[in-house]
Amino acid sequence: MKTNPPSPGTTGRTFFVADLHLTDERPVATGRFFRFLQQDVAGADALYILGDLFDAWVGDDHDAQVAHDAARQIKSLVDAGTPVYFMHGNRDFMLAARYAAQSGMTLxxxxxxxxxxxxxxxxxxxxxxxxxxxxxxxxxRRVRHPLTLALLRRLPLALRHRLARRARAGSESAKAGKAAEIMDVNADAVAQVLRAQQVSRLIHGHTHRPAQHRHAVDGQNCERWVVPDWYARWGYVACDATGCVLRIEDL
Incomplete structure (x- = not known):
């Protein structure tokens, strides 16, 4: 079940991360994430994970060690008083209520x-x-259809792993043949969603192009924050009552 989070208080900070792509094959990023939870986020108003926490997610019976370790680390943070919210990415859109409950995250x-x-x-x-x-x-649109998701979840775990590997390989091959600008956000799409949602700030991931952008929408100055990926670097966007900052560091 997905829900809307309560508004944070007027003190403290709220953190936003995305595109960590955690996997058993990348222990450095995993260790950095766990230290981030323990050293940076502990005591914060909230942590928002804006998709692609994992490099692939084949269902809530996902058997990678990093899935079990991340659940324990996140649950410890939540139990200590910092809520964690999770939004699906293009790599972990099959993460569902079972794992959310196990890790204490709110979808x-x-x-x-x-x-x-x-x-x-x-x-x-x-x-x-x-x-x-x-x-x-x-x-x-096709893969996120409820019927598609229901069918995928019924497949044997080993088959889901093979399909995920094939999808990742296909994605990398497709990206190699696309112009860089095609894989970035469309300025009109950004303006449209800011206008429709009546907001002056947008925070997102996915593009792996961390930056702060300014947009003028119907005469209003709006800001867009792109959260960094966690490959050769790591980082986050943090916001408080005075505004937001972007932090990027090497892994």
Whole structure:
């Protein structure tokens, strides 16, 4: 079940991460994430994971060690008083209620609008903003259909793993043949969602192009924050009552 989070208080900080792509084959990123939870996020108002926490997710019976370890680390943070919210990405859209309960995370819809210290803020994974990539958008609509998800979850675990590996390989091959701008967000799509949601701030991931952007929408100055990936680097966006900052560091 997905829900809307309560507004944070007027003190403290709220953290946003995305595109960690955790896997057993990348222990450095996993260790960095766990230290981030323990050293940076502990005591914060909230942590929002805006998709692609895992490099692949084949169902809530996912048997990778990193899935079990991450659940324990996140649950420890939640039990200590910091809520964690999770929004699906294009790699872990099959994560469901069972794992959310195990890890203590609250599932969020994409997009989700929150009041962030008095500023209306829209949270997205970001892939739906890449409207120039029509082939991906078509694939996304098909694979996210409830019937497709139900069928996928009924497949044997080993088969789901093989399908996930094939999908990742196909994705990498497809990206190699696309122009870089096609895989970035479309400016008109950004303006449209800011206008429709009546917000002045957007925070998202997916593109792996961390930055702060400014957009003028109907005469209003809006800001867009892109959260970094966790490959050669790591980082986050953190917001408080004074605004937001982007932090990027090497792994």
């Amino acid at each position: 969020l819809a994409d997009p989700t609008r929150i009041d962030l210290y008095g500023t209306p803020t829209l949270l997205m994974h970001g892939d739906t903003l890449c409207t120039d990539d029509t082939a991906y958008q078509t694939f996304r």
